[in-house]
Amino acid sequence: MSHENYESAMHRALELALLGPAWGVNPQVGCVILDANGQIIAEGWHRGAGTAHAEVDALSKLSQVPAGATAVVTLEPCNHTGRTGPCAQALIAAGVSRVVYAVADPGAESSQGAQTLRDAGVEVLGGVLESEASEQNRVWLTANRLQRPFVTLKWASSIDGRAAANDGTSKWISGPESRADSHQRRSEVDAILVGTGTILADDAALTARKPDGTLFEHQPLRVVIGNRDLPADARVFNDQAETMHLRTHSIHGILAALWAEGIKHVWVEGGPSVASQFARLGLVDEYIIYLAPLLIGGERTAIRDLGITSMPEAKRLKFVEMKQLGEDIFIRAIEERA
Ligand SMILES: NC(=O)c1ccc[n+]([C@@H]2O[C@H](COP(=O)([O-])OP(=O)(O)OC[C@H]3O[C@@H](n4cnc5c(N)ncnc54)[C@H](OP(=O)(O)O)[C@@H]3O)[C@@H](O)[C@H]2O)c1
Incomplete structure (x- = not known):
């Protein structure tokens, strides 16, 4: 079978992976089984922690795996017994002849x-569409490599970089399309984090809502950091999602505590004081910025002091995605790290 054939099967496996949840401790994984002629005979994907892995899900669709079959999977099959059995063993037991995967598993337990497959005589080919698959699973891969949650820092600002007017009001800087996009993204993370300042200024509910105001099925954990007391009737304490108030300023300590709770992806929504600390400490894995065609001026910049005094020290970002969202510009950026 040709490499192009594996690539087209891997494209399908990558599409299937997205049917599983982005939130939760596990990665999104898709798998297709090809017969000896390269035709897809089964498809599977992972539906989240505690459910069948993609390979096992695909195998379950077949009463028997025909001779010469190939499993094409977006992540190296796991080798460990967690809540479900090891996929490498399941593929061997099913009699698959060849396994093609995109990205190696960085997990110490599961790699x-x-x-194991090679030792059992199965032909193995890794690295097919590796960059696409790494990009798709960047949150899980980065979190596991760094052993802390992946951090997305999001803000909405005017074109002159203001996150609020001088009186503290910030509703609404961005337009409805940006807000809908941001709520969709909230619904795909494990935790959403702000400082006490944002709760006291905005009484933010921090839930993930659809444009009609109804809640997404998955609600991230709400995390408020800072020492000040919050009113008991603040909207962040409503019963629509769980909330943690951590009375600390230690960003490293907060990330370690959240990682220990199984949080893989933290979405930091500010405000500017907390956002600046994450950026200053080099703990932002991805920036998401909604830039609105407004001029506000004044003191309330989206990012405050980063400890940078001269241009050579400036943090250099790379725009990895840009698009128009309604009247706004959506930017996804990463830090250029040495
Ligand atoms: N446009 C946007 O995207 C956006 C988003 C959010 C907020 N806002 C606006 O931002 C304003 C609020 O700004 P803000 O800076 O006060 O909000 P903030 O960053 O949410 O809260 C600041 C507070 O966070 C606590 N904190 C915990 N760890 C910290 C650390 N390592 N470093 C610094 N502070 C830490 C401190 O609270 P304690 O004093 O209690 O310890 C600090 O006073 C409001 O006007 C709001 O509307 C805009």
Whole structure:
């Protein structure tokens, strides 16, 4: 079978992976099984922690795997027994002849699946559409490599970089399309984090809502950081999602505590004081910025002091995605790290 054939099967596996939830401790994984002629005979994907892995889900669709079959999977098959059995063993037991995967598994417990397959005489080919698959699973891969939650820092600002007017009001800087996009993204993360300042200024509910105001099925954990007391009737304490108030300023400590709770992806919504600290400490893995065609001026910039005094020290970002959203510009950026 040709490499192009594996690539087109991997494209399908990558589409299937997205049917699983982006939130939760596990990665999104898709798998297709090809017969000896390269035709897709089964498809599977992972539906979240505690459910069948993509390979096992695909195999379950077949009463028997035909001779010469290939499993094409977006992540190296796992080698460990967690809540479900190891996928490498399941593929061997099913009699698959060849396994093609995109990205190696960085997990200490679950890696080495490729070696187990090879030892059992299964042909293994890794690295097919590796960059696409790494991009799709960047949150899970980065979190596991760094052993802390992946951090997205989001803000909405005027074109002159203001996150609020001088009186503290910030509703609404961005337009309805940006707000809908941001709520959709909230619904795909594990936790949403702000400082006490944002709750006291805005009484933000921090829920993930659809444009009609109804809640998404998955609601991230709400995390408020800072020492000040919050009113008991603040909207962030409503019963629409769980809330944690952490009375600390230690960003590293907060991330370690959230990682220990199984939080893979934290969405930081500010405000400017907290956002600046994350950026200053080099703890932002991805910036999401909604830039609105407004001029506000004044003191309330989206990012405050970063400890930078001269241009050579400026943090250099790279725009990895840009698009128009209604009247606004959506920017996804990463820090250029040495
Ligand atoms: N446009 C946007 O995207 C956006 C988003 C959010 C907020 N806002 C606006 O931002 C304004 C609020 O700004 P803000 O800076 O006060 O909000 P903030 O960053 O949410 O809260 C600041 C507070 O966070 C606590 N904190 C915890 N760890 C910290 C750390 N490591 N460093 C600094 N502070 C830490 C401190 O509270 P304690 O004093 O209690 O310890 C601090 O006073 C409002 O006007 C709001 O409307 C705009």
